[in-house]
Amino acid sequence: MERPTLSLPLLSLPALALCAEIYVCERCEVKSINEAIKRAKAGDKVIVLGGTYREGTINVNKPISLIGKNYPTLDGEGKYEVVRITASGVLFSGFRVVNSGVSELEDIAGIKVVNARKCVIKDNVLKNNFWGIYLAKVRDCVLEGNVLEGRGEGSEVYTGNGIHLWHCSNVKILNNTIRRHRDGIYFEFVKKSHIEGNLSEENWRYGLHFMFSHDDTYVRNTFRRNGAGVAVMYTKRVLMKENRFEENWGGSSYGLLLKAISDSTIVNNVFYKNTTGILMDETQRTLIKHNDFVSNGWAIRVWANSADNTITENNFLGNTFEVSTNSKENPNTFVMNYWSSYRGYDLNRDGIGDIPHRPVKLFSYILENNPEAGVLVKSFFVELLNRIESVFPIVIPTKLQDPKPLMRRVRWRS
Amino acid sequence: MRLLGLTLFDFKNLVRIKALWAYAFFLWAVGGVFLYLSGDETKVLLSLLSITLLIVPLVSVLFSITHLYDSANFIKLLLSQPVKRSEVLLGKFLALSVFLSFLFLLGVLPAVLRFRGEAFLLLVLSGFFLTFIYTALAFLIGVFFEEKARGVSVALILWLYTALIHDGFILSVIYLFGDYPLERVVIGLTLVNPVDLARLLVVLRTDVAALMGLSEAVFKEFFGSGFGSFLSALSLILWAIVPLLLALWRFRRKDL
Numbered sequence: 001m002e003r004p005t006l007s008l009p010l011l012s013l014p015a016l017a018l019c020a021e022i023y024v025c026e027r028c029e030v031k032s033i034n035e036a037i038k039r040a041k042a043g044d045k046v047i048v049l050g051g052t053y054r055e056g057t058i059n060v061n062k063p064i065s066l067i068g069k070n071y072p073t074l075d076g077e078g079k080y081e082v083v084r085i086t087a088s089g090v091l092f093s094g095f096r097v098v099n100s101g102v103s104e105l106e107d108i109a110g111i112k113v114v115n116a117r118k119c120v121i122k123d124n125v126l127k128n129n130f131w132g133i134y135l136a137k138v139r140d141c142v143l144e145g146n147v148l149e150g151r152g153e154g155s156e157v158y159t160g161n162g163i164h165l166w167h168c169s170n171v172k173i174l175n176n177t178i179r180r181h182r183d184g185i186y187f188e189f190v191k192k193s194h195i196e197g198n199l200s201e202e203n204w205r206y207g208l209h210f211m212f213s214h215d216d217t218y219v220r221n222t223f224r225r226n227g228a229g230v231a232v233m234y235t236k237r238v239l240m241k242e243n244r245f246e247e248n249w250g251g252s253s254y255g256l257l258l259k260a261i262s263d264s265t266i267v268n269n270v271f272y273k274n275t276t277g278i279l280m281d282e283t284q285r286t287l288i289k290h291n292d293f294v295s296n297g298w299a300i301r302v303w304a305n306s307a308d309n310t311i312t313e314n315n316f317l318g319n320t321f322e323v324s325t326n327s328k329e330n331p332n333t334f335v336m337n338y339w340s341s342y343r344g345y346d347l348n349r350d351g352i353g354d355i356p357h358r359p360v361k362l363f364s365y366i367l368e369n370n371p372e373a374g375v376l377v378k379s380f381f382v383e384l385l386n387r388i389e390s391v392f393p394i395v396i397p398t399k400l401q402d403p404k405p406l407m408r409r410v411r412w413r414s
Numbered sequence: 415m416r417l418l419g420l421t422l423f424d425f426k427n428l429v430r431i432k433a434l435w436a437y438a439f440f441l442w443a444v445g446g447v448f449l450y451l452s453g454d455e456t457k458v459l460l461s462l463l464s465i466t467l468l469i470v471p472l473v474s475v476l477f478s479i480t481h482l483y484d485s486a487n488f489i490k491l492l493l494s495q496p497v498k499r500s501e502v503l504l505g506k507f508l509a510l511s512v513f514l515s516f517l518f519l520l521g522v523l524p525a526v527l528r529f530r531g532e533a534f535l536l537l538v539l540s541g542f543f544l545t546f547i548y549t550a551l552a553f554l555i556g557v558f559f560e561e562k563a564r565g566v567s568v569a570l571i572l573w574l575y576t577a578l579i580h581d582g583f584i585l586s587v588i589y590l591f592g593d594y595p596l597e598r599v600v601i602g603l604t605l606v607n608p609v610d611l612a613r614l615l616v617v618l619r620t621d622v623a624a625l626m627g628l629s630e631a632v633f634k635e636f637f638g639s640g641f642g643s644f645l646s647a648l649s650l651i652l653w654a655i656v657p658l659l660l661a662l663w664r665f666r667r668k669d670l
Contacts, residue, residue, distance in 0.1 A: 380581070
């Protein structure tokens with residue numbers, strides 16, 4: 001028989017007076033988690049010791065802690081929402097949550113939190129769920145160290161989002177791993193939240209997708225090989241720092257798609273091998289500084305509806321096209337970047353090139369306005385045209401240029 | 415059997431031409447430099463593709479046509495023997511195109527063996543097609559124009575048009591009629607140019623295809639479909655067969 005080890009009572013000593021511990025296992029007095037929750041009072045701990053539990057939905061409706069030891073499995077049998085948390089102050093950690101139901105009408109999740117505050121969902125493993133962790137109308141929660149793997153079959157229609165937040169504020173999402181869901185992390189109306197250290201890869205659609213989610217911070221996350229990269233939309237005052245956007249490759253895939261974003265800051269990120277590093281569509285007053293753009297198809301595409309953005313002190317290294325635009329004007333500021341394709345000189349040795357750099361190749365301008373021209377990719381004629389254009393810049397109708405290109409790479413990494 | 419004999423005879427003569435081996439060596443050296451500078455499969459492939467699309471048609475058409483003019487007297491001598499005119503010309507064509515293809519294969523072999531990808535096989539295949547097509551075109555021009563200078567300049571113009579100017583023409587069409595849905599027109603325009611076909615054959619198999627953006631889907635759908643592959647294969651084969659047949663037809667009636 002499995003017995004509580006010595007350390008468990010010791011750990012809970014300080015809280016001994018306040019809360020009771022209820023153990024759940026095959027040979028314990030309580031064999032069902034729902035039963036344990038029924039017995040528990042606010043502040044109690046329910047400790048589940050291994051095993052597999054098929055109890056339909058586990059309803060956590062009291063402020064208690066649910067703690068799994070040796071990763072007990074909660075199985076939704078492909079029918080149920082596995083865990084539903086409706087109380088504030090719940091701690092849920094150490095479980096394997098698998099096989100939630102799949103529905104075309106409802107958003108069935110592995111773990112759903114509704115109308116609650118101060119929850120902590122920590123160190124769980126979620127596999128083969130429709131939605132992963134779903135938070136609706138939640139405040140002050142922490143999701144930390146969870147590993148989510150989606151159903152990975154069918155298509156984006158039959159897979160829900162990994163971490164899905166709707167109408168939340170002040171949530172922390174830390175060090176989670178999300179794979180093979182529809183969107184890795186999805187936010188709608190999520191305010192003042194902090195997203196750090198997550199890995200979101202190989203999701204059907206976006207690694208990160210948010211809309212109307214103001215004042216959020218994204219730090220040290222990695223978004224890799226997602227169907228369409230990362231898309232952020234209709235949001236103000238976002239800070240994106242030290243993230244990696246990698247290998248999001250495909251005809252309509254982006255490292256980072258900015259759609260109707262304003263007053264935001266994008267610093268110290270790395271964009272590596274994406275079809276498009278950043279696509280700016282309706283982006284205003286955003287600062288893009290100290291980023292590395294390496295081996296992308298396009299480093300940055302700026303559409304004519306984006307204005308007053310500042311792109312400065314970035315490194316553009318070995319991109320097929322550095323900047324592309326469909327506008328003849330340039331309402332944005334490109335200044336003091338390092339461009340690996342810059343061929344100018346620096347006579348007074350102040351580290352700044354003496355002639356401006358024009359990062360828009362003729363062909364990329366044509367392509368931006370006439371997508372059919374894509375058929376001429378790698379045509380000798382086009383290469384020749386670009387070469388002529390860079391020597392005699394007459395044909396190109398855009399004013400976009402970097403008047404002070406740097407001669408050396410920006411060392412922003414400490 | 416006589417055709418085979420004639421082909422082999424020409425073959426033996428071609429093997430002795432050092433300039434041709436220089437062609438293989440050039441491709442081999444360029445491929446080696448690419449391999450040395452970059453271990454990246456796509457980069458090597460695309461660099462080799464650019465070279466192939468430019469050099470293979472140029473060498474095939476230029477060498478074949480000068481070779482044809484230079485052996486005009488010998489052809490006349492041969493024809494005094496009991497051989498058919500078509501056999502003589504066909505023998506020359508086969509010897510030239512097969513030998514040039516062989517040299518091309520030799521040139522790109524290091525890179526092909528290093529990576530062994532499907533895209534590299536397509537590169538070799540498109541190189542073969544271009545060799546056959548431009549040799550056939552050289553024969554057509556050579557048979558129609560008596561004067562060497564004129565024939566060579568026509569061949570050069572043809573190469574310039576297909577390798578370069580045709581893409582400019584496509585681009586102008588796209589630019590001028592940008593307000594209309596042009597996918598079909600553009601597909602049609604690429605189908606008539608062997609160099610464009612060869613380029614797309616390889617490019618659509620690589621990551622670079624993503625740079626085509628939205629139109630990638632359209633082109634992939636077309637060139638990936640059974641009908642599209644059939645049409646492009648048909649176009650390439652016609653480009654080789656039709657000029658050759660025309661050349662043979664003209665050569666049989668020609669007053670030598």
